Amino acid sequence: MTLTPQHPLLQSLRRFHPQADIDLVCLAYDFAEEAHRGQLRKSGEPYIRHPLAAAEKLAMMGLDEVLVSAALLHDVVEDAGIPLEDLRENFGGEITQLVEGVTKLGKLKYRGVERYMENLRRMFVSMAADVRVVLIKFADRMHNLETLQFLPPQKQHRIALESLEIYAPIANRLGMGELKGQIEDLAFPYVYAEEYRWLAGKIQPQIVERQHYLDGAMAEVRNLLNDNDIPPISIHGRNKHLYSLYKKLLRYNRDFERVHDLVAVRILVPTVRDCYAALGILHSAWKPLKDKIKDYIAQPKPNGYQSLHTTVFCKDGEIVEFQIRTPEMHDNAEFGIAAHWHYDEFGKPKTARTIVPREKLAWLDQLLKIQKEASSEAEALESMKLELFQNRIFVFTPTGDVIDLPEDSTPVDFAYHIHTDLGNRCVAAKINEKMQALHTKLQNGDVVEIIINKSRTRPNSDWLHFVKTTTARKHILDHVRKDRSSFAIPPRSSKELR
Numbered sequence: 447m448t449l450t451p452q453h454p455l456l457q458s459l460r461r462f463h464p465q466a467d468i469d470l471v472c473l474a475y476d477f478a479e480e481a482h483r484g485q486l487r488k489s490g491e492p493y494i495r496h497p498l499a500a501a502e503k504l505a506m507m508g509l510d511e512v513l514v515s516a517a518l519l520h521d522v523v524e525d526a527g528i529p530l531e532d533l534r535e536n537f538g539g540e541i542t543q544l545v546e547g548v549t550k551l552g553k554l555k556y557r558g559v560e561r562y563m564e565n566l567r568r569m570f571v572s573m574a575a576d577v578r579v580v581l582i583k584f585a586d587r588m589h590n591l592e593t594l595q596f597l598p599p600q601k602q603h604r605i606a607l608e609s610l611e612i613y614a615p616i617a618n619r620l621g622m623g624e625l626k627g628q629i630e631d632l633a634f635p636y637v638y639a640e641e642y643r644w645l646a647g648k649i650q651p652q653i654v655e656r657q658h659y660l661d662g663a664m665a666e667v668r669n670l671l672n673d674n675d676i677p678p679i680s681i682h683g684r685n686k687h688l689y690s691l692y693k694k695l696l697r698y699n700r701d702f703e704r705v706h707d708l709v710a711v712r713i714l715v716p717t718v719r720d721c722y723a724a725l726g727i728l729h730s731a732w733k734p735l736k737d738k739i740k741d742y743i744a745q746p747k748p749n750g751y752q753s754l755h756t757t758v759f760c761k762d763g764e765i766v767e768f769q770i771r772t773p774e775m776h777d778n779a780e781f782g783i784a785a786h787w788h789y790d791e792f793g794k795p796k797t798a799r800t801i802v803p804r805e806k807l808a809w810l811d812q813l814l815k816i817q818k819e820a821s822s823e824a825e826a827l828e829s830m831k832l833e834l835f836q837n838r839i840f841v842f843t844p845t846g847d848v849i850d851l852p853e854d855s856t857p858v859d860f861a862y863h864i865h866t867d868l869g870n871r872c873v874a875a876k877i878n879e880k881m882q883a884l885h886t887k888l889q890n891g892d893v894v895e896i897i898i899n900k901s902r903t904r905p906n907s908d909w910l911h912f913v914k915t916t917t918a919r920k921h922i923l924d925h926v927r928k929d930r931s932s933f934a935i936p937p938r939s940s941k942e943l944r
């Protein structure tokens with residue numbers, strides 16, 4: 447029962463990779479189908495449906511035949527007892543290594559925090575070695591979430607929670623916005639069942655009503671752009687993902703009135719210049735809301751996201767958010783790191799297999815470092831979750847190097863990020879060439895220069911009140927502990943510390 451040429455898997459694969467080696471994918475399918483024959487999923491379906499679903503997801507994200515084949519084979523070693531040697535003989539080294547990588551990550555069995563940390567560590571290490579292994583793991587997890595109803599409740603909750611806490615933030619860091627949204631929405635009902643029911647019930651009628659209004663608004667936008675010689679490639683509404691809406695509502699005291707991007711309008715135009723022109727056209731037709739214009743083209747988000755965002759009083763005074771971008775930016779926003787495997791500019795598939803620039807994964811090294819430096823597994827887990835969850839900002843050194851820090855970071859965090867000595871010795875900071883206090887919150891795009899006193903060797907414990915990064919906090923605490931243990935310097939009272 448091999449795949450027919452019209453099978454959705456092969457159709458998706460050919461969309462991004464017209465020259466893909468279809469025979470290889472069919473061979474992988476046949477091999478997996480035979481290996482898993484007789485095995486059933488908890489849902490009662492033949493097992494092959496699971497690796498097939500995972501492979502389909504990767505093909506839809508635009509990944510190539512090597513990844514798709516490895517996804518088809520991802521469980522044959524662990525669940526069907528096929529030796530790696532057999533795989534190597536049939537499929538060669540590259541696919542075998544990918545399957546081996548996924549197998550090593552293993553099935554998550556929760557056995558206390560230590561085992562959990564070990565799993566995480568393995569995930570980060572293999573991601574640093576070859577990020578493709580984790581892409582397969584994502585596809586595997588997506589299908590497991592889709593079929594979660596067949597598992598016992600306790601297991602459901604654990605897998606869903608882990609997806610929200612670990613998988614979704616990692617997908618976000620890899621710039622895979624669409625995948626992140628899907629993972630969160632699948633996990634949401636299992637982790638916050640009541641909140642989910644409340645929100646879904648409340649939101650459905652609003653979205654239907656909104657869609658009707660937007661159809662009219664979008665037609666008007668299309669005419670406006672055409673009249674100004676910026677013919678749009680596409681204009682479409684996109685519903686906000688439910689879980690990210692939920693998180694936003696929590697920030698706004700559950701006030702629906704303040705959420706303007708329940709359904710946002712996405713405009714795709716051919717070039718960057720067209721993006722700015724389209725923004726100008728919108729603003730001359732409708733008044734923009736103050737502070738809602740975001741230029742993520744000139745200043746991309748740390749995960750690489752680019753777009754222009756604006757919120758305007760649109761047709762009939764209704765508030766509407768617009769997102770304007772080129773097709774390349776759109777591709778990046780949806781697929782993130784996976785977009786590296788799409789066509790190159792000549793329309794031929796990429797031949798290099800590991801083509802993700804190292805800087806893109808610098809945050810991974812940071813996570814591994816935190817884990818190494820933590821004094822206990824529980825502390826490491828907390829710090830890593832914190833690092834993964836925080837929103838990030840980009841700031842610059844005076845020589846133009848980009849430093850990626852958590853939101854609300856200060857010059858002290860910046861200094862420690864660069865070097866421990868720079869942190870210990872800093873006395874002041876220039877932000878955009880102006881002297882500023884060390885507790886000043888840095889903004890995206892700031893140029894930061896640290897001023898040091900060479901004779902100074904220890905940090906100020908007051909900095910603990912405002913630092914944001916784990917690294918800065920740890921170095922300052924090290925000194926505070928040292929000071930406390932020496933008699934020369936009396937410990938501060940708890941009142942002073944506060």
Ligand code: MN
Pocket residue numbers: 496520521586
């Ligand atoms: Mn699997």
